[in-house]
Amino acid sequence: MSNSESDKTKKLIQTLSSDLEKGSLNIYTLFLSCLGLVVLAVILGWTASNLTGRVNAFPGWGPEPILLLVWGIFSAYLFCKLAFPEETSSWIFWAAGVSLFAWIVLVLSRLFTEEVPTHIHLGLCPAIIMSTSILLGGGAWFLLKNTASSRPGLSGFLFLNLLLASSNLCLKFVCSVQDPSHILISHLAFTLVWIGVLYIPIRKKFSW
Numbered sequence: 001m002s003n004s005e006s007d008k009t010k011k012l013i014q015t016l017s018s019d020l021e022k023g024s025l026n027i028y029t030l031f032l033s034c035l036g037l038v039v040l041a042v043i044l045g046w047t048a049s050n051l052t053g054r055v056n057a058f059p060g061w062g063p064e065p066i067l068l069l070v071w072g073i074f075s076a077y078l079f080c081k082l083a084f085p086e087e088t089s090s091w092i093f094w095a096a097g098v099s100l101f102a103w104i105v106l107v108l109s110r111l112f113t114e115e116v117p118t119h120i121h122l123g124l125c126p127a128i129i130m131s132t133s134i135l136l137g138g139g140a141w142f143l144l145k146n147t148a149s150s151r152p153g154l155s156g157f158l159f160l161n162l163l164l165a166s167s168n169l170c171l172k173f174v175c176s177v178q179d180p181s182h183i184l185i186s187h188l189a190f191t192l193v194w195i196g197v198l199y200i201p202i203r204k205k206f207s208w
Helices: 003-022 027-051 064-082 090-095 098-113 125-144 152-171 180-205
Strands: none
Touching: 027 064, 027 125, 027 152, 064 090, 064 098, 064 152, 098 152, 098 180, 125 152, 125 180, 152 180
């Protein structure tokens, strides 16, 4: 990139950042709004479990639900660090997949240490994850339409992590099947599928 192009890019970044800071959207309101998605997912799951009579389906907060909660909060924090283009993002690249990787390790460790039933139950969990993600994503879309990112690809990935962590947390309240094979196929595998399917359109949303 030539010096003139570099100067123009730097000026654009500074201008976008200045406009965002002066507007109604700032990093604090954005972070609280992202946390609101996680809280909304918990409320939605709790409400659904009561309405459907599955009040005993929630397995408690440890270890998996608390990991999903941390995943959602951590993704929200990292996403907000990228919402303002002057922020550095090199360390965020390495931190982005930490919680997702931890969830994968937890599920696989359960698969190898617990008894696996001969029949793998799929159920409606993939559809619930997808529909909940669309619902939460639609609610956040209008807020996020004014954001800019120095790394649109990474921002898109983090936003999907936030949505799917929240969706999986919501699902924990209504899914009564907690054996590791079901979690691996119906929860984890389909979460990775939805991230792959939605990544390109979400990435375009965060492109300048």
